[in-house]
Amino acid sequence: xxxxxxxxxxxxxxxxxxxxxxxxxxxxxxxxxxxxxxxxxxxxxxxxxxxxxxxxxxxxxxxxxxxxxxxxxxxxxxxxxxxxxxxxxxxxxxxxxxxxxxxxxxxxx
Amino acid sequence: xxxxxxxxxxxxxxxxxxxxxxxxxxxxxxxxxxxxxxxxxxxxxxxxxxxxxxxxxxxxxxxxxxxxxxxxxxxxxxxxxxxxxxxxxxxxxxxxxxxxxxxxxxxxxxxxxxxxxxxxxxxxxxxxxxxxxxxxxxxxxxxxxxxxxxxxxxxxxxxxxxxxxxxxxxxxxxxxxxxxxxxxxxxxxxxxxxxxxxxxxxxxxxxxxxxxxxxxxxxxxxxxxxxxxxxxxxxxxxxxxxxxxxxxxxxxxxxxxxxxxxxxxxxxxxxxxxxxxxxxxxxxxxxxxxxxxxxxxxxxxxxxxxxxxxxxxxxxxxxxxxxxxxxxxxxxxxxxxxxxxxxxxxxxxxxxxxxxxxxxxxxxxxxxxxxxxxxxxxxxxxxxxxxxxxxxxxxxxxxxxxxxxxxxxxxxxxxxxxxxxxxxxxxxxxxxxxxxxxxxxxxxxxxxxxxxxxxxxxxxxxxxxxxxxxxxxxxxxxxxxxxxxxxxxxxxxxxxxxxxxxxxxxxxxxxxxxxxxxxxxxxxxxxxxxxxxxxxxxxxxxxxxxxxxxxxxxxxxxxxxxxxxxxxxxxxxxxxxxxxxxxxxxxxxxxxxxxxxxxxxxxxxxxxxxxxxxxxxxxxxxxxxxxxxxxxxxxxxxxxxxxxxxxxxxxxxxxxxxxxxxxxxxxxxxxxxxxxxxxxxxxxxxxxxxxxxxxxxxxxxxxxxxxxxxxxxxxxxxxxxxxxxxxxxxxxxxxxxxxxxxxxxxxxxxxxxxxxxxxxxxxxxxxxxxxxxxxxxxxxxxxxxxxxxxxxxxxxxxxxxxxxxxxxxxxxxxxxxxxxxxxxxxxxxxxxxxxxxxxxxxxxxxxxxxxxxxxxxxxxxxxxxxxxxxxxxxxxxxxxxxxxxxx
Numbered sequence: 001x002x003x004x005x006x007x008x009x010x011x012x013x014x015x016x017x018x019x020x021x022x023x024x025x026x027x028x029x030x031x032x033x034x035x036x037x038x039x040x041x042x043x044x045x046x047x048x049x050x051x052x053x054x055x056x057x058x059x060x061x062x063x064x065x066x067x068x069x070x071x072x073x074x075x076x077x078x079x080x081x082x083x084x085x086x087x088x089x090x091x092x093x094x095x096x097x098x099x100x101x102x103x104x105x106x107x108x109x
Numbered sequence: 110x111x112x113x114x115x116x117x118x119x120x121x122x123x124x125x126x127x128x129x130x131x132x133x134x135x136x137x138x139x140x141x142x143x144x145x146x147x148x149x150x151x152x153x154x155x156x157x158x159x160x161x162x163x164x165x166x167x168x169x170x171x172x173x174x175x176x177x178x179x180x181x182x183x184x185x186x187x188x189x190x191x192x193x194x195x196x197x198x199x200x201x202x203x204x205x206x207x208x209x210x211x212x213x214x215x216x217x218x219x220x221x222x223x224x225x226x227x228x229x230x231x232x233x234x235x236x237x238x239x240x241x242x243x244x245x246x247x248x249x250x251x252x253x254x255x256x257x258x259x260x261x262x263x264x265x266x267x268x269x270x271x272x273x274x275x276x277x278x279x280x281x282x283x284x285x286x287x288x289x290x291x292x293x294x295x296x297x298x299x300x301x302x303x304x305x306x307x308x309x310x311x312x313x314x315x316x317x318x319x320x321x322x323x324x325x326x327x328x329x330x331x332x333x334x335x336x337x338x339x340x341x342x343x344x345x346x347x348x349x350x351x352x353x354x355x356x357x358x359x360x361x362x363x364x365x366x367x368x369x370x371x372x373x374x375x376x377x378x379x380x381x382x383x384x385x386x387x388x389x390x391x392x393x394x395x396x397x398x399x400x401x402x403x404x405x406x407x408x409x410x411x412x413x414x415x416x417x418x419x420x421x422x423x424x425x426x427x428x429x430x431x432x433x434x435x436x437x438x439x440x441x442x443x444x445x446x447x448x449x450x451x452x453x454x455x456x457x458x459x460x461x462x463x464x465x466x467x468x469x470x471x472x473x474x475x476x477x478x479x480x481x482x483x484x485x486x487x488x489x490x491x492x493x494x495x496x497x498x499x500x501x502x503x504x505x506x507x508x509x510x511x512x513x514x515x516x517x518x519x520x521x522x523x524x525x526x527x528x529x530x531x532x533x534x535x536x537x538x539x540x541x542x543x544x545x546x547x548x549x550x551x552x553x554x555x556x557x558x559x560x561x562x563x564x565x566x567x568x569x570x571x572x573x574x575x576x577x578x579x580x581x582x583x584x585x586x587x588x589x590x591x592x593x594x595x596x597x598x599x600x601x602x603x604x605x606x607x608x609x610x611x612x613x614x615x616x617x618x619x620x621x622x623x624x625x626x627x628x629x630x631x632x633x634x635x636x637x638x639x640x641x642x643x644x645x646x647x648x649x650x651x652x653x654x655x656x657x658x659x660x661x662x663x664x665x666x667x668x669x670x671x672x673x674x675x676x677x678x679x680x681x682x683x684x685x686x687x688x689x690x691x692x693x694x695x696x697x698x699x700x701x702x703x704x705x706x707x708x709x710x711x712x713x714x715x716x717x718x719x720x721x722x723x724x725x726x727x728x729x730x731x732x733x734x735x736x737x738x739x740x741x742x743x744x745x746x747x748x749x750x751x752x753x754x755x756x757x758x759x760x761x762x763x764x765x766x767x768x769x770x771x772x773x774x775x776x777x778x779x780x781x782x783x784x785x786x787x788x789x790x791x792x793x794x795x796x797x798x799x800x801x802x803x804x805x806x807x808x809x810x811x812x813x814x815x816x817x818x819x820x821x822x823x824x825x826x827x828x829x830x831x832x833x834x835x836x837x838x839x840x841x842x843x844x845x846x847x848x849x850x851x852x853x854x855x856x857x858x859x860x861x862x863x864x865x866x867x868x869x870x871x872x873x874x875x876x877x878x879x880x881x882x883x884x885x886x887x888x889x890x891x892x893x894x895x896x897x898x899x900x901x902x903x904x905x906x907x908x909x910x911x912x913x914x915x916x917x918x919x920x921x922x923x924x925x926x927x928x929x930x931x932x933x934x935x936x937x938x939x940x941x942x943x944x945x946x947x948x949x950x951x952x953x954x955x956x957x958x959x960x961x962x963x964x965x966x967x968x969x970x971x972x973x974x975x976x977x978x979x980x981x982x983x984x985x986x987x988x989x990x991x992x993x994x995x996x
């Protein structure tokens with residue numbers, strides 16, 4: 001992916017991460033994009049240095065009785081790119097903030 | 110765990126992800142699987158929580174798991190990246206390890222690719238790139254093919270008719286070249302002047318750097334005298350003065366106003382210094398008082414085909430010629446021809462370029478064969494390595510890719526070096542072409558390395574890499590594990606040897622084809638210099654003058670000038686004799702007539718070709734060394750007051766008076782059946798138009814009885830001819846300070862220039878043939894040398910059993926030479942078929958000249974013998990004891 005120019009999909013995913021949705025499924029749910037779009041996009045964003053990823057600690061996952069998750073986080077560079085993209089895609093502003101309806105799932109497991 | 114496992118069976122999406130994971134590069138696989146499994150399990154958990162894990166939910170999960178496939182596909186380039194990188198690094202290491210091999214391979218490839226790139230840069234500039242004019246595909250060249258008059262240029266009246274009546278042409282323009290003298294500021298200068306119609310620049314779509322084009326009113330008889338100058342002249346004579354427009358210059362003693370300066374990139378057929386309007390006189394042209402022959406270009410209207418235009422122009426000609434009064438010169442047999450401008454300018458260059466391109470193509474193939482041979486030898490040496498890698502689990506494709514990567518790497522380095530080489534070679538070709546060996550178009554085509562040439566080099570390098578890499582990579586990828594590991598490094602068998610031998614045979618065949626081509630050119634060149642030119646070239650200086658017309662319009666003015674100048678020149682130290690003529694050998698004829706013999710009825714003038722008439726001063730023949738065969742030369746007494754006399758050359762004397770003595774007969778050289786002059790002598794024939802041209806009939810008349818304004822001075826000197834150049838200039842300026850002396854050169858230079866295009870062909874093809882020979886020698890050496898190494902053990906056995914050194918030597922030389930013989934026979938047969946295309950480049954030798962074929966074959970045999978002998982001798986030096994231990 002060429003640096004400095006984000007497609008709308010990429011910007012949308014980046015915005016979702018920036019809004020606090022931290023892993024693949026959350027991003028998919030909130031953006032409505034297919035898994036086959038989101039994961040490759042995440043890899044490319046990571047290649048471009050716009051997001052960092054790290055695995056959740058095994059102990060947390062075990063405590064919640066589910067597989068460990070890979071969390072993505074927007075980098076400084078990613079934030080700059082996002083700011084630039086927002087100027088072009090005004091619609092991004094309407095992406096919802098983390099909604100409570102997803103939260104309980106994590107709590108119960 | 111057991112429970113989870115059972116659960117997994119019912120969850121096909123998880124299996125799917127695991128399955129898809131197989132195509133994810135190993136390095137990323139674990140990570141990837143974990144993330145996807147987490148995703149899908151979480152999704153599943155959510156659905157279960159919402160009590161929605163029904164059939165639709167499951168389908169949804171399956172659908173989502175398919176996303177993993179897309180994701181895995183996206184990761185594919187990384188696998189390639191990684192392994193490719195590995196291959197590259199490994200390849201580089203292997204190439205650096207074997208420096209000698211790499212150096213030879215890169216050198217071979219760069220020679221092949223360099224030669225191809227250089228020739229392609231010429232082909233690209235000359236044949237592929239469009240002409241540097243506006244919509245060049247609409248530009249055409251108009252000419253007339255004629256039964257009677259000169260084939261080519263268009264007579265003035267036809268040009269005028271076409272211009273007035275044509276509906277298929279958007280515009281029509283005339284273009285002639287004249288020589289003119291510029292005087293005024295500084296030393297007088299002789300310039301090449303384009304004489305063009307006002308439509309000329311607009312037809313080509315030329316823009317002006319300064320000023321404007323000619324007006325229609327300036328392109329009429331009696332119009333204002335104006336001139337457009339070239340960018341070069343503007344820089345040189347006017348110091349790039351931005352206010353040059355409107356300044357006056359003196360051309361042939363007449364003042365002209367500068368109205369425009371052309372941009373530096375404007376070029377047409379030849380480099381010209383300035384342009385003046387043609388100002389055709391319609392009445393004179395149509396009234397048979399004066400007929401100008403014009404080179405014509407035109408622009409077709411959009412949508413009009415060449416054939417349509419040709420039909421229309423022919424119709425116009427027919428109507429015009431049919432309605433013409435009887436007393437006006439007829440061109441009724443002429444047919445109009447419309448030729449695309451590009452095709453006309455390229456002319457014969459196309460054939461030459463195809464030959465050169467074919468030659469470099471062969472060189473590239475030879476280079477490929479050589480490198481493939483080297484690679485196979487190396488592959489044989491690396492057999493055990495490959496076997497071990499295969500045994501450790503490397504797949505066939507993986508091994509092939511490794512070898513191919515190495516060959517592509519070699520090709521890339523070779524291509525880069527080749528590009529550097531091509532840069533130099535292209536420069537050399539351009540400077541060799543200075544005499545125009547590449548034809549008219551080479552003045553307009555900028556030969557150099559541009560983006561399409563770079564693309565070509567890239568493609569050729571890639572292709573080369575694949576071609577020479579494929580052979581060895583196919584072989585190495587199929588190692589016979591058992592044999593290779595057991596044989597312990599000796600490698601190779603009959604099968605592998607045969608592939609290498611076929612490559613060598615092909616190489617020899619291609620080389621001999623090239624050598625035959627070059628050999629034929631060498632023979633032509635030698636033949637050319639065996640031709641007796643009919644004049645002396647050593648110690649002869651020539652210098653041209655052109656007496657401007659208004660000032661020298663009267664014959665007596667010209668005579669006075671010559672009478673004053675010649676004694677001054679004759680008195681110069683070092684001058685043996687000096688004479689003058691209007692057209693010396695190896696220049697264009699500029700004065701013609703139709704000799705008429707007294708008392709004979711001859712055909713109409715326009716039914717036979719014109720005979721050139723030389724106007725000479727008495728000492729001309731002595732100065733240039735044309736022998737007298739009978740009668741006498743001219744002398745000072747043959748002047749305007751004396752009876753008219755003339756000389757014939759031998760060919761003409763025989764043609765006009767077969768079996769008779771021409772001396773004393775009476776002939777009118779100009780074409781009238783009156784005012785006959787007496788033939789006073791017959792002189793030797795001269796190859797006027799070049800050593801490879803037939804002798805033309807010629808008449809000579811005394812300058813003192815009828816001298817024109819175009820003069821070439823000819824000096825026979827006792828000293829270095831060029832040392833006299835300055836003195837000649839000074840003496841001429843002393844007689845007329847406004848008269849430039851130009852084209853001061855020796856006859857040897859003129860002779861050398863006249864064969865320059867043959868020399869160009871010879872040098873290029875000769876160089877390519879030598880290159881091929883060298884490469885082939887390296888190839889033969891490589892094959893035999895490899896065979897010797899491989900059979901060291903066998904040699905040991907033979908020698909231990911009593912074979913002498915000579916026997917071993919014979920064994921290898923015989924093996925090598927029998928292969929060479931096969932290759933040479935094939936090559937000679939191919940050459941027999943191919944040299945036919947060279948016919949037009951040859952002189953005095955047939956395209957199937959047996960001497961050349963035999964000579965080339967023996968040259969190749971000699972070189973191949975040396976290439977076999979060297980490694981074979983190494984075989985004789987083998988110590989039987991060491992060899993027997995050699996495993």
